[in-house]
Amino acid sequence: MFYREAGQFKTTYAADMAIFPIRQDRYGLAIILLIAFVVIPAFGNQFLLNTMMIPFLILSLGAMGLNILTGYTGLLSLGSGAFMGVGAYACYKLDTYFPGVNILVWIIAAGFVSAAVGVAFGLPSLRIKGFYLAVATLAAQFFLDWCFARISWLVNDNISGAIEAPARTLFGMSITGPRATPAIRKRGSTQPPAWLPGPSSTARSRAC
Numbered sequence: 421m422f423y424r425e426a427g428q429f430k431t432t433y434a435a436d437m438a439i440f441p442i443r444q445d446r447y448g449l450a451i452i453l454l455i456a457f458v459v460i461p462a463f464g465n466q467f468l469l470n471t472m473m474i475p476f477l478i479l480s481l482g483a484m485g486l487n488i489l490t491g492y493t494g495l496l497s498l499g500s501g502a503f504m505g506v507g508a509y510a511c512y513k514l515d516t517y518f519p520g521v522n523i524l525v526w527i528i529a530a531g532f533v534s535a536a537v538g539v540a541f542g543l544p545s546l547r548i549k550g551f552y553l554a555v556a557t558l559a560a561q562f563f564l565d566w567c568f569a570r571i572s573w574l575v576n577d578n579i580s581g582a583i584e585a586p587a588r589t590l591f592g593m594s595i596t597g598p599r600a601t602p603a604i605r606k607r608g609s610t611q612p613p614a615w616l617p618g619p620s621s622t623a624r625s626r627a628c
Contacts, residue, residue, distance in 0.1 A: 478504075499541065499557035502564035507534035509574050512583060515596075516576060523588045523595065537564075 428443055430436040440446045460473060486500045511530035515523055541560040545553050568574060575583050585596040 496554045497557040498554050499538075499560040499564070502561040503534050503538050505564060505568055506537045507531055509568065510534065512585060513574070515588065516586060519586060523590060 428441075430441065435441065440449060460468070464473065482500050482504050485504075486497065489495055489497050489500075507530040510533035511523075511526050514526040514529060515521075518526070541556065545556045569581075572578070572581070575581055578584065587594060588596040
């Protein structure tokens with residue numbers, strides 16, 4: 421620990437019950453937010469955003485959910501990754517079945533689908549805790565992981581098993597599909613990146 425709370429006195433109940441009661445914690449959080457929202461988008465290259473920051477954000481969501489469950493309730497769950505996968509596949513399937521609906525609607529709906537699956541696995545575990553709850557959620561993790569790998573319906577019966585997300589835009593930016601790259605979001609434009617093949621000269625002459 422580089423600093424302590426000694427010397428920082430609270431004079432109100434609100435200050436005493438604050439999420440970040442120590443001044444150094446608030447300064448550190450402000451610096452982290454500044455780096456995340458200003459420095460990385462301004463100076464980060466495509467490799468950094470694709471291979472580090474996007475997986476970091478996805479895993480952070482899982483860590484926040486696990487912190488709520490384990491940190492605040494004291495219950496040990498080993499199936500958080502599987503339930504995140506349920507939400508991801510649910511959003512993908514809903515978006516492919518109903519392409520005209522805003523993707524934000526399906527992101528919220530996918531959260532409810534994931535919650536429903538979690539309830540289905542959690543109902544038998546209402547009267548157990550500790551080691552037994554960990555075993556139940558671990559079973560859910562293995563079962564759902566098996567479903568993701570074996571049920572071809574989840575990937576629209578794609579022979580390669582890959583997910584081909586349809587192109588969707590949000591606030592004028594491509595967020596899914598082949599054009600949804602960090603460079604596109606960084607420029608705030610829906611123009612395809614340079615590595616995507618553009619129209620040939622023959623096609624351009626026909627258009628003219």
